[in-house]
Amino acid sequence: MNRTFRRMLALSVMFMTACTPIPQSPTLPTRTMGLQDSLPPMRSFAGSRVNTPTRSNREIGKDFMDLAFRMESGRVVARLTRFEAPISVRVTGDVPPSLTPDLRALLGRLRNEADIDIFMTGAGSASITVEAIPRSVLNAAVPRAACFVVPRVSSWEEFKTVRRTPTVDWTTLERRDRAAVFVPSDVAPQEIRDCLHEELAQALGPLNDLYRLSDSVFNDDNIHAVLTSFDMLVLRAYYDPALRNGMSRGEVAARLDPILSRLNPAGDTQMPRPRNDTTRDWIENIETALTAGSSANRRRSAALQAVSLAGAMNWSGPRDGFAHYAFGRLNVGYDSDIALASFNEALRIYNRSSETRLHAAHVSVQLAAFALSAGDGAAVLNLVDSAMPIAAAHENAALLATLMMFKAEALEMTGRTSEASAVRMDSLGWARYGFGANANVRARLREIASLNPLKGI
Template identity: 65%
Template sequence: MRVLKLCAVTAITACTPVPQHHEPSRAISMENNLPPMRTFASNNVSLPTRPNSELLNDFLDLTFRLESGRNVPLFTRFEGPISVRLTGSPNSLLVSDLRALISRLQSEAGLDIYLTGAPNASITIEAIPQAELQSTARNVACFVVPRISNWAEYKANRRTPQTDWTTLERRDKAAIFVPADVAPQEIRDCLHEELAQALGPLNDLYRLPDSVFNDDNMHSVLTSFDMLMLRTYYAPELRNGMTRGEVAARLPAILARLNPAGERMTGRPLNATTRDWIEQIETALRSQNNAGQRRNAAENALNLSISHRWNDARHGFANFVFGRLQVGRDDELARAAFTAADRAYRASNETRLQTAHVALQLAAFSLSSGNYIETLARADEAIPIAAAHENAALLATLLMFKAEALDHLGRAEEAQSVRMDSLAWARYGFGSEQNVRARLQEVAALDPR
């Protein structure tokens, strides 16, 4: 399931320092009509190839364990052509995004998958109101369940063995529930993660820097790593009912065929993510916990990552979470944590997208302190990364920061052009006109002038 974010990109003023009093931005008052929405052309999200020895362990841990830590006894997948049906209250953008995703799954993962209107589809995607979805699954943006075809059937069978992935011997039917009335990007992100889990891996791993199969929610669309995992899932050497050991015995040959470049690389030592670290991170991310609990949990997770000598994405994420929860309480400590997260993420090419998320936080600090040159530099570096990874919400916000900086550097005409571009992306990333204008105002409000 895709969990709600720690502090959604749609509410940065809850996570960044804001002046107590401010006048409305002149640039905002000049906007009369928003520009047409911009969307991505569904390019492949390519990332560096990793050693096959690492990919083998990733595949096994993604396949034979659930996010809760429970073991999955048998390998399962769909057999034959996979049909996908869309029901509920989908809008036209959801339909086009789903078609683009199906096309990618066909070309990049080699899956025999197609859209259908038939009621007996392999996978049903049902779009329902967000309030109804979260009344049943609190703090969850969307999710997938086996052996179910619709929302009523799910509510009648939730918490029963019928919806338990560990009881499967093969996959014949699954249902994905997504919100129908949120921003287009949020719906698209749900489609990518939940359809991928319906088809393949059931687990999320915090150690993965280059995948949607990670509860850090940094990646929002399927990457080349994810497509390789799905291609491996449907390799002819594997079959339903295999044990972990049987799958492990066949993976070296499968990965050598599918990812020959990975054979020439040396694997890094596998350092398993401890359950206590995961529990501390989950406590810090859980919005219903009080602020003190969340901050303490984030600090514990950070200390654990240091004691384990992690220098990878997990240490970066622990700093990122800790920093977000310190903003407004101890801004110097927050900024130091974001700087540490940036340092950890910059150590690898696999975490370039994560550096763009951190850049947004650091740009907020530089803008609020009136350092427009630094704000511009951070935005300029992160903007192409956000675009390459098809994150319109992140891209739009970075462009808004750039526009504010340009305004105060005396480049008003360029600022207005950048701001209009940001609004076009914001319509996809944030949805309603009210949300778009609110985000623009939030960024402007950070400026001390």
């Protein structure tokens, strides 16, 4: 599993300007920007517990088995492998200032929530090495990968030597002794943190992603940015003393029910819901839709096929909603009516369950852009006010800052200028964490302000 550039689908509103009749380079007054030459200090989250709803242990057990004994490609993993505690983690490379504090917060959560004996070390070797390298170097070797993890190596130079050999094939492991997580050193702090969460979780545990999961980073829709309570439960079960290295799927299955009952007693009282597996043709259509390289027509066609397949399979949740979301995204600037209808349908699907509230918050960004460009400030406020607490609870600063910027525009549009200035200024600290460089923050401000029909005309 690697965190690919398609994760940005969940955050980007840049495409929304394509459907708005405004000048290409609107002149925005300094008052609108809410800043002069400097931005307020960067804000970040404390790395606290990210709670998601408790599901049936029978559901979670099936998820665990599918995550642990299959690769993303569909290849079977024959045996359970994990590190033997204690697990040491070291950091090397071009380490940006935010990386170490975010990593320490993550390791603290893994100790407290997953009960894994894991710690940072300054030694020259460790169980897991986190190496930060420039994005251009990383992408030159592994195109389209934002970050990734590989077994049996401890450095970038070592990886380059063995990258096309069985050494880095997870399915050949008998146990885990060494792994390396490679993250970009020159991107926004949030992107680095998200990479740490997803790739360190895979270094420790499951190797698969499942599109059916609504409450996990182990899902290629990349809606969740940080490890959830579901993810921590899976990792805690993965390192439970009742399991050991080398166990087969059947051996783990025989022990998993009592493990989950002990770790998550509330899950024994929940009724399981029937959920069928995600078909390979749906996955391939989604990947075609979200991956650059294919023509725009082919990508839209693939997204529409994913919508049709989800309907035929009677899915209703993260997969059905995500197919509509992707189809809407690909129709912005091509057919705005279809895009708007698709986003509304995605929001309707996601709003059915408390498990997909964060998904709904992402869709709210798209709908807020349509409402703002239509001059409907009240609709914008209705959308963002319900989404902002969810973004904060799930520690997504980029999403939170974007929602706040939309709110500031809507407040200004409705005559509440002092409130607008305060919200816009408050958004900037989160934006610095979510988008990185000051130029990126200012670009996002301009982008959203340019959707306001009262400006730049």
